Amino acid sequence: MPEKKILITGASRGLGLAISNALSKEYTLILHATRKESFTNVDPKHHLLCADLSDPTQLNEFCKRLKKEHGDTLYGVINNAGITFDKSLIYQPENEIDKLLQVNLKAPIMICKAVMKQFLLNKRGVIINVSSCVGETGNAFQAVYSATKAGLAALSKSLAREVSALSEEHAIRILSIAPGFIETEMTDTVPEKFRQEYLKAIPANRFGNVNEVADVVAFLLSDKASYINGTNININGGIL
Ligand SMILES: NC(=O)c1ccc[n+]([C@@H]2O[C@H](COP(=O)([O-])OP(=O)(O)OC[C@H]3O[C@@H](n4cnc5c(N)ncnc54)[C@H](OP(=O)(O)O)[C@@H]3O)[C@@H](O)[C@H]2O)c1
Secondary structure (H helix, E strand, C coil): CCCCEEEECCCCCHHHHHHHHHHCCCCEEEECCCCHHHCCCCCCCCEECCCCCCCHHHHHHHHHHHHHHHHHHEEEEEECCCCCCCCCHHHCCHHHHHHHHHHHHHHHHHHHHHHHHHHHHHCEEEEEEECCCHHHHCCCCCHHHHHHHHHHHHHHHHHHHHHHHHCCCCEEEEEEEEECCECCHHHHCCCHHHHHHHHHCCCCCCCECHHHHHHHHHHHHCHHHCCCCCCEEEECCCCC
16 A cells, blocks of 8 residues: 655644544654744654744745655645734734735645645645634634634635545545534633633533544545545534
8 A cells, every 4th residue: 555644734833743642553743833933752763843934935835845755655635734823903903914814824824825736747646725614603802713723624625625626436525523622732721711611602511522523634644534525523522
């Protein structure tokens, strides 16, 4: 069986680290974070490809290297790296808005663009974009973040349709996942008052843990999910 390489962005901690642990045995991984020093204990069978995706030059270089060094053996992409700056839009500086758009939306778009042609030639490949429940519900003090996450769901659905327009027979799937409130460094900083508010809205009566998302990603990447395409999969304990 040919080697299956999977790129995971934001793989140094939180959801990305859990996803890389879940995939580590079965696949060869290309692990991304802002810099090499973000990682500890990387299995030598995997690759590191780092870039600060808020920097357009580094994003460009990252996409070039991804294509050149791994293009023909790349099987999957998990666009997971993401940032948030929670505050009212009224007080959000433009440089934060630009950074949110660049890291959370432009970078996944450019990474999809970088791999799509080869996926079409190979007639196989899976892209999973990490959206969020707030992409559907919206969230106060996360207007731009939520907009980027809605964008990822729309991007995934559109690209799935685009692949079908470009190729009759193929095994390419493009989808997004929408986690709810998952315990990571990103959610550590949410003030207790808001945590309690969020908790009230979760029928599971608890926040999620990273492995509950990673296991779904492993399933979606596998052939067992071969008919799941062009959709947004909720992993949120039942948040409405
Ligand atoms: N946690 C949740 O409740 C939740 C819910 C829904 C969706 N999500 C989404 O899930 C994804 C992962 O979230 P998380 O909670 O695991 O986040 P996290 O713990 O804060 O980890 C963020 C990851 O993204 C990387 N990253 C940060 N800034 C970057 C930049 N400028 N350029 C490139 N990479 C950058 C980090 O690398 P370094 O270590 O090098 O900084 C790290 O690997 C995000 O897209 C987030 O929006 C999370």
